[in-house]
Amino acid sequence: xxxxxxxxxxxxxxxxxxxxxxxxxxxxxxxxxxxxxxxxxxxxxxxxxxxxxxxxxxx
Numbered sequence: 219x220x221x222x223x224x225x226x227x228x229x230x231x232x233x234x235x236x237x238x239x240x241x242x243x244x245x246x247x248x249x250x251x252x253x254x255x256x257x258x259x260x261x262x263x264x265x266x267x268x269x270x271x272x273x274x275x276x277x
Contacts, residue, residue, distance in 0.1 A: 238266065242262060242263055242265075242266040242267070243263075246259045246262050249262060
């Protein structure tokens with residue numbers, strides 16, 4: 219695989235990773251709008267980010 223192809227794939231992966239972060243944060247907001255309790259909203263982020271999500275959310 220050429221280095222430019224590898225770089226392009228890495229760039230695409232980073233873009234998709236960033237998009238998934240916003241998608242899961244949006245999911246948490248949507249769950250809140252529909253009256254989901256905090257445990258379910260937290261579970262949505264924990265599924266995506268694991269245990270580190272609370273640390274990331276505080277920033």
